[in-house]
Amino acid sequence: MSTTRGVRARARVEVTAAIKDEARRQLAADGAAKLSLRAVARELGMVSSALYRYFPSRDDLLTALIIDAYDSLGEAAEVADDRVGDVAPGQRWVAVCEAVRDWALAHPHEYALIYGSPVPGYSAPEATIPSASRVGLLLIGIVRDAYQQRGVARTPLPAELEPEAQRMAADLAPDLPPEVIAAMVAAWAQLYGLVGFELFGQFNNVVMDREAFFRHAAAQLAHGVGLVFP
Amino acid sequence: MSTTRGVRARARVEVTAAIKDEARRQLAADGAAKLSLRAVARELGMVSSALYRYFPSRDDLLTALIIDAYDSLGEAAEVADDRVGDVAPGQRWVAVCEAVRDWALAHPHEYALIYGSPVPGYSAPEATIPSASRVGLLLIGIVRDAYQQRGVARTPLPAELEPEAQRMAADLAPDLPPEVIAAMVAAWAQLYGLVGFELFGQFNNVVMDREAFFRHAAAQLAHGVGLVFP
DNA sequence: ACAAATAAGAGAGCACCGCTCTTGATTTGG
């Protein structure tokens, strides 16, 4: 019967989900460094070795959490973009930036997991790429809309960056001018600099009104990409 | 005698230095997560408990390494600024940014230690502040020189940021205009976004010619702060 | 329908970790 075949399968997805949920709880509470397979198993009433039937190692569990975190962040950004409605591209950009920051402040350990220090040698498993790209793709989409609807301000590139900018444009958005793509990639990285500095305490005793500071900085980023405000 | 008093004291500083050196070796090799007191002790031919006479905990050892890393980075930045000589402020800025990036690429695990994810809850011990400030102070100095010698381009602030910008300026550089200080703090954070993305693999398959890309982005940061090129 | 294959949980165990406490030797300062 279809049910008999499903008993094991169903149990498997449920247990897998329960493990991830508990792991996410511990991650949010104490950070990635203190996530312990034994503690997760203990909390779930299993024995630690049983966990290895679901995740072959601690790193694999963390990778699953990383993908979830990327998706959660990506969705938050997409929702924010939808919510803001049909406004000027610059305002959409700022809304997405603020969504990223809000998500980071609400999920600091998860943000640290994906944008903190993923072990400098470590290169992300292929599986993470689509989830990790969501925010970037969203920002590209905003710039593309701006370019098609009202155009963007363009500043010439230094000669040494021409070939690289053309290559990036061909990869990321062949319909957009290379200098805009180059500016966008830089702005994308810079956004995470702003968020990281706030989250990791580098702004302690330096920036007090973080809201206002961030909003202005995000707007300046939009400006640098060539987006305009109404 | 002066020597007798010095036997213990001298041994102490030597052993302390040896511990830090070996720890730094392991940090550079395997990252902060894998730094093990027992392994350090083993390598030094001591027993692990003896290490606790010098550093009361693993975190204290790490804090010592953090301070050293900040100082190493700060000195690299200062040396680069000295070396570049009497050029336009924008070029000094770019030189310092490149020094930060070069240092990060040369010491990835140490960079991750200080600018990665310092455990979101964790707030840096007071002792780290002076060392951590060196790069920031250097950048402020460059902007100050630019302001006094040739002036900087100033763009007005949104009203909501006025008070905060004035507060920051009063704290960091009372002789500089608030909008310049605000732009500088943002640029400072953004610089670390650029470096972090490259170091932590976010630019994999996206940016290839990292040198050229970074140089351009750093120059754009300088522009955003109002610095000019000759 | 039943035997074989497979998946899952339990338990013991290995090698490591940070950290504490006690013990005995050595150096220091009054």
Added chain:
DNA sequence: CCAAATCAAGAGCGGTGCTCTCTTATTTGT
């Protein structure tokens, strides 16, 4: 010179990730 401070060493506690074996329950193929 002797008491006090300092330090290396050892044993030990509770924890970790991970492996291996054993037993039991489910799924599968005939």
